Amino acid sequence: MSTPVPFLLGLADDALVTAQRLGWWISRAPELEEDVALANIGLDQLGQARGLYAVVAELEGAGRTEDDLAYLRGPAEFRNVLLVERPQEDFAVCVVRMLLLAAWQVEVYAALAAREGPARGVAAKAVKEVAYHLDHAAQWVLRLGDGTPLSHERTRAALEAEWPHLPELLEPDATAPVDPATLREAVLGRVLPVLEQATLTVPPLPAAPPTGGRAGHHTEHLTDLLAQMQQVARAHPGATW
């Protein structure tokens, strides 16, 4: 019988890495209201990661805690998609990425919430949160895509950079409680109308889109991200915080 652990760990790592990237924006957002909103979304993602780590730890039964999973694994043990680990210090990248990720998370969490399973409770709460993230991202993509010529150009460039990372989210995984490949139409059904309304053109996909995150093959950006995130915890082995 297959175990949902690798799949849930991937979902949790997506959320933690996203929270870590969003944390950067707090004090750097274009408006104070957006500092609040991005912090809120980051907190939701962090909460989802924690909930899923608790489920994973329980299923593993090896006595690992959420902090062991977050702080004591190296980059090769992380299972997040490449989409979320890359830097996002451009607001257009931030919202385009959020649109793609949230469109996927909404479908995954809805599917998990609809069936019996260890992550049902976490997913039922998360699906409401990511519906808000999706709406927030869609509103911004619309404003930026259909705003000024400059904002349109920056959003077009952001979409070109993020779009090739969508296929990794939709790769088939027959062992997962929800096979991501089955979500393809639903995810595109959420994203494409937003892009169209934002006057953005869907870029062509490369012949071989980037992949590997779910197998632990990451970019150097994840190494940097984890070095910073784990720095204090690792400098004091066994300490309580």
Add this chain to the structure above:
Amino acid sequence: MDRSTTVEPRDPMPEGYRRTLVRQIAQHAHSEIIGMQPEGEWISRAPSLRRKAILMAKVQDEAGHGLYLYAAAETLGTPRADLLEALHAGRQKYSSIFNYPTLTWADVGAIGWLVDGAAIVNQVPLCRCSYGPYARAMVRICKEESFHQRQGFEILHTLARGTAEQRAMAQDAVDRFWWPSLMMFGPPDADSPNTEQSMAWGIKRFTNDELRQRFVDIAVPQAEALGLTLPDPELRWDEDRGHWHFGTPDFAELAEVVAGRGPCNADRLAHRVRAHEDGAWVREAAAAHAAKRAAREPAA
């Protein structure tokens, strides 16, 4: 001034009263948003997921406080954009405390315990300030600040009972933040030009020195509970006065920091200005999009 009712936005008020309020509320709002930086830098490095979530929520609260306070200032006819411009140009100040660096995780604890603790002592009387919108904003802010203060105390409490290194980290943070926290109450009363008028107007209820003493009286037993030392050799209980006697903060240092020559003034302001400038294209896009939508709406 009649102390039984509050002054509301449409009420007539002396020009000096309005000016003083705008100056004070703006400085307070600026302190909230600049204050996001020293702690915000530790969100990425918080040593547990629980601490990360608490810190993220705390810094988010500070952004929220900034929003309420800018809104309170707007009721006096001063738009947020003008106040931000004054901050960015260095014409308006923010609390001197945020010009000190946060060097270790324990600093997050020290800021919560001492800096937010001092802020509460300063701000609780403002909940009864004569200007209604400011007083009401302060009621909400003080509730959240008290949660912030407790989380800071709890961080230090955990560190003080942790490994030798954690304990040393906690003591070092308290050593560095104690005196700057006392300076948060401003110059001594004898050198505080605005105090008398602000008290007459009911904007301020207690003098700088009264509030500083109140803070020391609260903090000393808390330091004992933590098992940490406060870096003041003069600290002793004064039986006659019924207060803790403490040494004199280095007010020359405070004057330097207020004048823009503290350890982090340039970095803090540059960070804020960069965020504002980097976000200009986003704000312009939002305005352009809103205008397009309005133009597309059928005429009423």
